[in-house]
Amino acid sequence: MAEIEDIRYLKKAIANSRKSFEEGRFPAGGIVVKGGEILASEVNVPYPGLFHADSKAVTTAFNKVGSLKGATLYVGLESCLMCISVAYWSGLRRVVYAVPKSKVSGDYYETHKETGELIDNFNEPIERIHISELEDEAIAIVREWEKKYLLK
Numbered sequence: 001m002a003e004i005e006d007i008r009y010l011k012k013a014i015a016n017s018r019k020s021f022e023e024g025r026f027p028a029g030g031i032v033v034k035g036g037e038i039l040a041s042e043v044n045v046p047y048p049g050l051f052h053a054d055s056k057a058v059t060t061a062f063n064k065v066g067s068l069k070g071a072t073l074y075v076g077l078e079s080c081l082m083c084i085s086v087a088y089w090s091g092l093r094r095v096v097y098a099v100p101k102s103k104v105s106g107d108y109y110e111t112h113k114e115t116g117e118l119i120d121n122f123n124e125p126i127e128r129i130h131i132s133e134l135e136d137e138a139i140a141i142v143r144e145w146e147k148k149y150l151l152k
């Protein structure tokens, strides 16, 4: 059972995914929270672009307070290798997400390998928490994006 706080913040990240989609971008949104404070709340960048919503949120938060040790990253869609790496290097070790990578095309990630398989060799583990209660809501936005941009 997920923590109530985690669900609350994850809902905000999913709202950012919706906003990103409505602005014509890939539906990704990220929030960084530390000690009960939202340090950053971001939507995705236009494609092609560096730093997805999750990387942007981590960078914004890091620029505000420095090390993100003890912080949590909330994302609608499980983070890609770039974003989880940026999070790792910021000191962040906890990521909460609604949609696991396995539920969408691996093409969105530039690799079909599981994220865990790619990052489990980092010196310190990153706790990754899947909140399945919000999966349907978050994946619906991805499906809308696919319908609008891929299935023409």
Ligand SMILES: [Zn+2]
Pocket (backbone or CB within 6 Å): 052, 053, 054, 055, 079, 080, 081, 082, 083, 084
């Ligand atoms: Zn990413």
